[in-house]
Amino acid sequence: MKESEEIIQALLKFRNERDWEQFHNPKDLALAISIESAELLELFLWKQPDEANTGKVKEELADIFSFAFLLAEKFGFDVKEIVLEKIKTNGEKYPVDKAKGSAKKYDEL
DSSP: OOHHHHHHHHHHHHHHHTTOGGGOOHHHHHHHHHHHHHHHHHTTTTSOGGGSOHHHHHHHHHHHHHHHHHHHHHHTOOHHHHHHHHHHHHHHHSOHHHHTTOOOOGGGO
């Protein structure tokens, strides 16, 4: 079993044992990702980047990943496949010779 599939199966087991699938429609999963992302951002608010509590960062990342995996599962997406596809697309939009060391958006390179 692929790692991503193992994670999804564990999440589904946890969710189903609690009868939470009723709350996990695509819209609410997307909202949950956004909310958890805001909680991650809050850990850095008014601090230097290295001052964030790494234990709490880890917890918020786990929440974000969990909801993202559940959303991918809802749409039947293979997580590894969609991430690798996005890396390929970004590689075409941001060729090394133009993008290396630059924070410019692809249409400004």
